[in-house]
Amino acid sequence: MTKLSQEALLTDDGIRSDGRKVDEARPFEVEVGVLTQADGSALVRQGKNVILAGVIGPYEAERHSQFLDRGVLKVRYHMQPYSTNERKSPTYSRREIELSRAIREALEPAVILTDLPRTQIDVFVEVLQADGGTRCASVNAASVALADAGVPMKDLVTAVAIGKVRDTLVVDINDLEDENGQADFPLAMMPNKGLITLLQMNGLLDEEEIKRSVEMAKRVISSLYQVQVDALKKKYTPLALSKEGDKDA
Amino acid sequence: MSEGKIERIREVAVPGERLGSLREGAAEGTYKEDDGVYSSLLGVVERESERGIRVRALRGKYIPRVGDFVVGKVVEVGLMDWSVDINSPYLARLDSREAGIEVDPITVDLRHYFDVGDYIGAKVTTFDRVTPPSLTTRERGLGKIRGGIPISIIPSRVPRIIGKKGSMISMLDKMLKTRLIVGQNGYVIIQGGKPEDVTFTISILRKIEEEAYTYGLTDRIKDILTKRYGDKND
Numbered sequence: 001m002t003k004l005s006q007e008a009l010l011t012d013d014g015i016r017s018d019g020r021k022v023d024e025a026r027p028f029e030v031e032v033g034v035l036t037q038a039d040g041s042a043l044v045r046q047g048k049n050v051i052l053a054g055v056i057g058p059y060e061a062e063r064h065s066q067f068l069d070r071g072v073l074k075v076r077y078h079m080q081p082y083s084t085n086e087r088k089s090p091t092y093s094r095r096e097i098e099l100s101r102a103i104r105e106a107l108e109p110a111v112i113l114t115d116l117p118r119t120q121i122d123v124f125v126e127v128l129q130a131d132g133g134t135r136c137a138s139v140n141a142a143s144v145a146l147a148d149a150g151v152p153m154k155d156l157v158t159a160v161a162i163g164k165v166r167d168t169l170v171v172d173i174n175d176l177e178d179e180n181g182q183a184d185f186p187l188a189m190m191p192n193k194g195l196i197t198l199l200q201m202n203g204l205l206d207e208e209e210i211k212r213s214v215e216m217a218k219r220v221i222s223s224l225y226q227v228q229v230d231a232l233k234k235k236y237t238p239l240a241l242s243k244e245g246d247k248d249a
Numbered sequence: 250m251s252e253g254k255i256e257r258i259r260e261v262a263v264p265g266e267r268l269g270s271l272r273e274g275a276a277e278g279t280y281k282e283d284d285g286v287y288s289s290l291l292g293v294v295e296r297e298s299e300r301g302i303r304v305r306a307l308r309g310k311y312i313p314r315v316g317d318f319v320v321g322k323v324v325e326v327g328l329m330d331w332s333v334d335i336n337s338p339y340l341a342r343l344d345s346r347e348a349g350i351e352v353d354p355i356t357v358d359l360r361h362y363f364d365v366g367d368y369i370g371a372k373v374t375t376f377d378r379v380t381p382p383s384l385t386t387r388e389r390g391l392g393k394i395r396g397g398i399p400i401s402i403i404p405s406r407v408p409r410i411i412g413k414k415g416s417m418i419s420m421l422d423k424m425l426k427t428r429l430i431v432g433q434n435g436y437v438i439i440q441g442g443k444p445e446d447v448t449f450t451i452s453i454l455r456k457i458e459e460e461a462y463t464y465g466l467t468d469r470i471k472d473i474l475t476k477r478y479g480d481k482n483d
Contacts, residue, residue: 116338150291150307153289153290155287190265
């Protein structure tokens with residue numbers, strides 16, 4: 001596949017291939033508790049990404065894999081065969097194993113595993129539709145699903161990928177920009193703590209660009225975080241408030 | 250209203266949300282860091298002056314507490330003990346001596362007392378997260394539960410089925426035509442009554458579970474019960 005020209009990804013007026021501005025994130029939606037059998041679940045749409053995260057646990061881990069002082073977090077990231085442009089083999093690929101680990105390591109600092117010795121928590125992330133930045137969208141889905149499962153956490157985790165096209169930094173890159181751009185810089189944070197839990201880089205950014213990327217990511221993350229919080233609260237608060245209204249009427 | 254003392258608007262917190270300053274105190278469902286108290290759970294915030302800020306989970310498994318009455322399901326019979334599912338991440342252990350049986354494992358088969366699939370009412374005696382929580386049935390009212398229909402409730406909502414100082418459960422006991430055995434762990438056994446009474450009881454329990462965090466719930470449930478069975482039980 002020949003690469004798209006950088007001019008195709010960003011016009012002279014600063015408009016990107018999907019009509020966004022350089023600092024504009026894609027539409028982000030979170031739905032909590034979409035599954036009834038899972039202990040916790042979330043469905044996230046980030047641009048054209050559609051990602052479902054389900055949590056099982058905490059449950060008592062098998063004896064050979066348990067730790068006496070902490071719980072174990074396991075993450076499985078998997079893409080559906082129909083999630084991409086070309087059919088993806090349903091078998092578990094090298095890339096999926098790697099991303100599962102990246103997502104797990106992004107979530108681990110937030111989960112208070114020392115409160116859950118000898119247990120295991122499984123997070124299953126299914127990519128139903130992929131449009132670039134799936135690892136970030138998966139982190140966003142998984143952290144909400146963990147909270148929904150009642151797992152003790154220090155903070156939620158929110159992630160976004162910054163990219164570089166036509167020598168310009170752009171936020172929340174889509175598939176086209178990921179494939180054809182000059183850099184991909186996914187970053188996950190615990191927003192209330194200001195701590196970075198995932199930081200990867202594909203392509204080239206200089207020191208100045210990295211600093212600016214982190215600042216851009218922080219801004220986007222705080223707005224994505226608000227969506228996650230609202231989704232979690234929306235699931236339970238309206239009930240309490242509407243009934244309150246009934247009674248006064 | 251019986252619950253006038255509780256703050257009017259229930260506050261829902263998400264993990265990582267700052268709830269207050271250190272001097273307000275941190276109870277369950279929170280953690281302290283540098284300058285304040287933060288929520289560690291998705292749950293309802295309760296502020297009590299003597300115990301501090303506490304967050305009650307909206308969902309999640311039962312974490313055993315010593316002294317809790319729980320309803321458990323026997324899943325394994327050993328030579329000297331039983332393994333019991335108490336809706337927690339950890340399987341509980343009931344030692345035969347704690348069931349009041351002095352056994353010689355060669356001559357006595359513990360299946361005669363509690364078999365796999367039996368439900369028991371028990372109390373949590375120890376729990377340190379490193380060893381399995383242990384149970385006892387050596388108290389009045391504990392032991393095998395004979396008959397009844399088991400259902401499972403989200404453990405953090407059990408306090409609502411019991412109510413303030415038992416107000417809800419005593420009303421249910423008085424007005425329902427079934428008998429309820431409610432474990433702190435969310436397992437509930439419904440005994441007695443005609444099949445339609447049982448299905449009605451389940452619908453009431455589900456309603457309490459679903460609306461656990463609303464105000465005036467006891468009154469609304471009372472209305473439904475009165476509508477169905479009339480006022481004569483009062």
